[in-house]
Amino acid sequence: MGLGYSLLVRPMLALMDSEKAHTRALLGLRAVSFTVFGRMLLRVLYRPRQLESKCLEMDFRNPLGLAAGMDKKAEVMHGWETLGFGFMEIGGVTEHEQVGNPKPRMFRSAKHEALINRMGFNNSGSEKMALRLSKAKKPGVPLFLNVGKSKITSLEDAHLDYAKTVELCANYVDGIVINVSSPNTPNLRDLQKDEDLARIIESVQVHSGNKPVLVKIAPDLDDMQIKSVVDTARGLGCAGVVATNTTVERPDESSVMLETGGLSGKPLRNRSTQVIRLIADHTNGEWPIIGVGGISTAEDAWEKIINGASLIQIYSSLVFQGASVIKAIVNGLDKRLKAAGLDSLEQAIGLARRE
């Protein structure tokens, strides 16, 4: 079906509007993973090997997770688990339901294997998310919730918006990711500044029930700003960082690249790895980093891990390569580990820093 996907589904999706294709792919996965037979088929076709690790005081069957934004409403959680992801991040969710930016707002560049999106946190709001999670069977792999700020909430009241979502939803998830790094909500990234970030973290911690709280960081900050976000978050007891969100930088001026929004996929890969390395060096490898940005092969994943990431996530490569990318990355990582003569993933984390 990896081949089937390449031959049939991908070319079909390429003809469709990006957001429609995304919605249909999710509906398809939900339908297939709804039945026992469908789940069995997905497992046979896509499940990668076990590549166990421990992080954030949780057990992971493999280090590859689904990045935020793919399953904003937590509609396909068992589908992602069946496909073989080691964990998933649902959302972004905001306190208030919102429609997001006008369409079209998601664009593909096949040439760059990149996406540009300016979705603007379209989501059904924290109340509906909490209701959905309360009724759903929790997946058997760690579940993180990505939390953003509603557009109608002022920057001064941002902490209350984040806190409300966490208050309603924390019970149903294993960890919280504070997203102050999306480029698509006006001035959201200003909240990465020390006092604002501190206020948000402290308000979220009141309701997080001792579940790990992480901060997701933008790749467009300079080194000083990145260190400052890290110091603030770590100083307040955050469990780690997700590096990185999408970038407003562009690789060139081709037509798709002129669209405003956040760029993800291959052109983000090196910058994201640089940010991971900077954080790992700054924290002496003692603070968990979830590495995300432009991973499309096992080698990309390996690069992120040896530069300091304990876990990794993908979004764009799933769009371009289909579900077979999960197995290719996890099995490839396992091989890479053995080729390096290592017994466990933990030994590979930050290896390039120690050489």
Ligand SMILES: Cc1cc2nc3c(=O)[nH]c(=O)nc-3n(C[C@H](O)[C@H](O)[C@H](O)COP(=O)(O)O)c2cc1C
């Ligand atoms: C359409 C789209 C929507 C996204 N929505 C969110 C979001 O709600 N919250 C968030 O923190 N990141 C969001 N992201 C960013 C991804 O989680 C990830 O950080 C980024 O795409 C880089 O990974 P990739 O290169 O593997 O795609 C979104 C990305 C895309 C393409």
